[in-house]
Amino acid sequence: MKHRDFDVIVIGGGHAGTEAADAAARLGANTALVTLRRDGIGVMSCNPAIGGLGKGHLVREIDAMDGLMGRAADRAGIQFRLLNRRKGPAVQGPRAQADRRIFRETIQSFLAGRPGLKIIEGEVTDLVMRGDRASGVVLADGAEIHAGAVVLTTGTFLRGVIHIGDEQRPGGRMGDKPSIRLAERIDSFGLPLGRLKTGTPPRLDGRSINWNALESQPGDDEPVLFSFLSEKPTQRQVACGITHTNAQTHEIIRENLERSAMYGGHIDGVGPRYCPSIEDKVVRFGDKESHQIFLEPEGLDDTTVYPNGISTSLPQDVQADYVRSIAGLENARIVQPGYAIEYDYVDPRSVSSSLELNRVPGLFLAGQINGTTGYEEAGAQGLIAGLNASLSAQGRDPVHFSRTQSYIGVMIDDLVTRGVAEPYRMFTSRAEFRLSLRADNADQRLTPVAEKLGCLGKLRQRVFGEKMDALHNARARLDGMSLTPKQVSTVGIKINADGQRRSGFDLLAFPDVGFSDLLRLDPELALVPRQIRDQMERDALYANYIQRQQLDVAAMKRDEAHVIPSDFDYEGLEGLSNELKFKLAQVQPGTLGQAGRVDGMTPAALALILAQLRRLERRSA
Numbered sequence: 001m002k003h004r005d006f007d008v009i010v011i012g013g014g015h016a017g018t019e020a021a022d023a024a025a026r027l028g029a030n031t032a033l034v035t036l037r038r039d040g041i042g043v044m045s046c047n048p049a050i051g052g053l054g055k056g057h058l059v060r061e062i063d064a065m066d067g068l069m070g071r072a073a074d075r076a077g078i079q080f081r082l083l084n085r086r087k088g089p090a091v092q093g094p095r096a097q098a099d100r101r102i103f104r105e106t107i108q109s110f111l112a113g114r115p116g117l118k119i120i121e122g123e124v125t126d127l128v129m130r131g132d133r134a135s136g137v138v139l140a141d142g143a144e145i146h147a148g149a150v151v152l153t154t155g156t157f158l159r160g161v162i163h164i165g166d167e168q169r170p171g172g173r174m175g176d177k178p179s180i181r182l183a184e185r186i187d188s189f190g191l192p193l194g195r196l197k198t199g200t201p202p203r204l205d206g207r208s209i210n211w212n213a214l215e216s217q218p219g220d221d222e223p224v225l226f227s228f229l230s231e232k233p234t235q236r237q238v239a240c241g242i243t244h245t246n247a248q249t250h251e252i253i254r255e256n257l258e259r260s261a262m263y264g265g266h267i268d269g270v271g272p273r274y275c276p277s278i279e280d281k282v283v284r285f286g287d288k289e290s291h292q293i294f295l296e297p298e299g300l301d302d303t304t305v306y307p308n309g310i311s312t313s314l315p316q317d318v319q320a321d322y323v324r325s326i327a328g329l330e331n332a333r334i335v336q337p338g339y340a341i342e343y344d345y346v347d348p349r350s351v352s353s354s355l356e357l358n359r360v361p362g363l364f365l366a367g368q369i370n371g372t373t374g375y376e377e378a379g380a381q382g383l384i385a386g387l388n389a390s391l392s393a394q395g396r397d398p399v400h401f402s403r404t405q406s407y408i409g410v411m412i413d414d415l416v417t418r419g420v421a422e423p424y425r426m427f428t429s430r431a432e433f434r435l436s437l438r439a440d441n442a443d444q445r446l447t448p449v450a451e452k453l454g455c456l457g458k459l460r461q462r463v464f465g466e467k468m469d470a471l472h473n474a475r476a477r478l479d480g481m482s483l484t485p486k487q488v489s490t491v492g493i494k495i496n497a498d499g500q501r502r503s504g505f506d507l508l509a510f511p512d513v514g515f516s517d518l519l520r521l522d523p524e525l526a527l528v529p530r531q532i533r534d535q536m537e538r539d540a541l542y543a544n545y546i547q548r549q550q551l552d553v554a555a556m557k558r559d560e561a562h563v564i565p566s567d568f569d570y571e572g573l574e575g576l577s578n579e580l581k582f583k584l585a586q587v588q589p590g591t592l593g594q595a596g597r598v599d600g601m602t603p604a605a606l607a608l609i610l611a612q613l614r615r616l617e618r619r620s621a
Contacts, residue, residue: 007393012153013041016367016378020386029390042107054426055376056093060442070226076103080223134363148393158344163261165315192347241295261313313340348415354398373423478504508540559593
């Protein structure tokens with residue numbers, strides 16, 4: 001056996017790579033992060049924002065596991081907004097505009113201060129293999145670095161091609177070369193690969209925008225931050241501008257559609273349906289007279305503005321024409337053209353729920369290489385891949401996240417069982433148990449998991465412990481109240497005179513009752529901190545629904561607990577269609593629950609698998 005230089009090597013310094021490297025090191029692995037340029041670590045290569053609907057849940061969960069993204073977004077945040085504020089807490093999503101420079105520098109400072117983590121500048125061109133196992137990397141200069149596990153987070157770099165009109169240039173993103181030789185190594189594994197695309201809008205010089213002609217969108221008066229460790233914003237807060245495309249804009253785009261890289265036939269990859277280019281919008285929504293554009297500042301000391309909503313692959317001259325047809329942008333200067341980027345991805349059904357490649361032990365994949373889009377999806381995968389790579393290198397069992405436990409679990413299960421036909425994006429609608437998987441309780445769900453694993457810092461342990469004590473004490477106080485309808489009605493709370501006694505927590509479940517109403521019944525509740533009051537209100541609001549939901553959760557957990565052996569013979573199981581045999585052999589579901597979510601699975605087929613599992617269990621008993 002060759003000398004091991006590190007326990008874990010992480011390839012790539014994007015959002016997946018930084019979370020993976022930090023997580024692996026937090027868990028005690030001697031870790032190396034290999035990246036092309038040290039100053040490119042933590043770059044926000046697309047929009048200058050973190051979070052949103054579904055995505056904000058992922059950031060909170062990363063933070064609950066003591067990851068980086070939430071704390072960095074809070075430190076760099078220049079505008080905070082809670083999306084879906086008028087709806088219930090289960091579907092609300094925190095979002096922040098970030099100063100690109102501060103976010104990047106914050107991530108870099110976090111990694112620089114992480115014990116057990118070394119950053120290596122270089123290009124990884126190959127993997128070191130020991131039999132069929134990945135055991136290190138080869139750099140462009142021929143140097144070999146050995147490790148117990150490798151995490152691959154290539155983003156859009158695998159055979160990346162940038163498209164601007166009919167112009168193509170190789171690139172992982174603007175200004176960076178693609179990864180070709182590493183892509184060839186991936187080819188050698190015989191994995192199912194595909195092409196996806198994403199895109200960005202032209203960047204504008206904010207000094208050339210007529211802000212006075214635009215609607216202003218300020219942040220929230222009471223900012224909701226990402227990290228459970230953060231108390232308030234640290235940067236000056238700014239407003240974004242809002243404008244709209246118009247009939248002239250759409251006409252310019254229609255007249256030049258054949259010059260678009262996508263509509264001109266230059267791109268084969270599939271783009272994100274929920275974040276379409278402006279060409280897509282004009283073609284697919286031809287009856288719409290205008291489309292909204294958010295003008296997002298990229299930093300407090302940066303004049304660059306990101307026009308969210310006009311991503312494009314049109315030629316530069318057409319971009320200039322349609323931008324200047326928009327109100328407030330008549331004299332706008334483009335400082336970087338918009339472009340589409342096309343890249344390779346691996347069918348995520350090739351990885352297990354630990355994000356380790358089924359065919360290549362020791363090699364973990366995270367981020368856009370698994371067919372996802374977005375910083376948040378990448379960061380969450382990086383966290384899990386880093387933890388499991390560290391556990392693998394230490395000879396420990398992997399950690400798995402279920403759909404009943406987290407949005408991270410929902411995303412990974414979706415990827416490994418269903419694969420992707422387009423870049424995967426997280427939404428609250430993907431989670432069956434979203435009433436209990438709220439952004440506000442992510443720490444209660446996942447911080448104990450991190451603590452048990454051993455990847456929790458002392459500050460997080462202390463803050464979480466204090467919060468749980470406060471929640472326990474507040475709940476005990478509320479549950480200790482025993483109030484008659486007459487007592488409740490005397491303070492103005494409307495209630496049926498049914499003679500039934502209720503606790504304070506029971507009363508909080510009433511739609512028009514808040515914590516402040518209970519103060520008139522028990523003045524000592526005024527000692528409960530505001531954060532704990534809010535949490536009690538949310539918990540009470542969903543308590544009855546969650547109680548019913550727990551029956552579904554229990555049923556799913558029974559299926560998840562029914563393990564399918566890795567050598568299970570689907571081919572020899574009579575009654576399964578050939579199509580299902582192929583899909584099951586490809587996905588290799590680890591549990592009966594996961595098998596049930598494979599595309600095309602039927603109740604009858606699932607019953608056949610369960611019957612065979614029980615036969616095998618009886619034989620081995």
